[in-house]
Amino acid sequence: MKGAGADCLGLVRGVWREVVGEEPERAPAYAADWAEVGGEETLLAAAGRWLEAVPVGEMRAGDVLLFRMAEGAAVKHCAILSDLEGPEPRMIHAYWGRSVVESWMGPWWRRRLAAVFRFPGE
Numbered sequence: 001m002k003g004a005g006a007d008c009l010g011l012v013r014g015v016w017r018e019v020v021g022e023e024p025e026r027a028p029a030y031a032a033d034w035a036e037v038g039g040e041e042t043l044l045a046a047a048g049r050w051l052e053a054v055p056v057g058e059m060r061a062g063d064v065l066l067f068r069m070a071e072g073a074a075v076k077h078c079a080i081l082s083d084l085e086g087p088e089p090r091m092i093h094a095y096w097g098r099s100v101v102e103s104w105m106g107p108w109w110r111r112r113l114a115a116v117f118r119f120p121g122e
Contacts (some may be wrong), residue, residue, distance in 0.1 A: 004025045009043070010092045012064055015080060019119050024050050044075040044115060051117035059116045060084065065091060067112040075114050081105075088112075 006014060016023060027089060044066060050056065054063055067077040076109055079093030088104040095101075105113075 006094050006100060011092070011094045011100055012078050012080065016119065020121070040073050043078065046076075047115065047117045050120070052120055052122075054116045054118050056113065056116050062119070062122060064117040064119070065113060066115040066117070067109065068114045069112060077112075079105075081116075 013023060013027065025046070027046075047064065047066060051064055059065070061081055063081045065079045065081055066074055066075045066082070067079070069073070069076050077093070077095065079091040081089060082092045082102055083090040088106055090102055091105050092100065092102045
């Protein structure tokens with residue numbers, strides 16, 4: 001819902017509703033440690049079902065970025081690439097304590113980039 005707070009997945013889901021329409025599946029119940037419990041690639045698998053995979057070298061503004069917050073961990077964070085111009089790419093994302101922000105995708109984020117997807121029909 002526009003005007004309401006969002007986490008990273010809520011941001012991507014909201015953009016989906018604006019760009020594509022009704023969501024194709026319901027997101028599971030949220031817990032802060034959901035990616036650490038069971039080690040399943042829940043977010044990566046869902047993206048693979050509904051978004052189009054894109055090679056990292058072909059990403060463009062509007063693409064969905066998925067990140068591993070630690071080496072070997074399940075994908076747990078997502079963002080939307082907003083700009084590839086300039087010295088560093090920029091992305092829009094929401095994370096704990098920061099709400100929805102646009103920030104640069106410096107080396108810390110680039111090292112954690114696990115996959116890139118595009119909204120269907122884009």
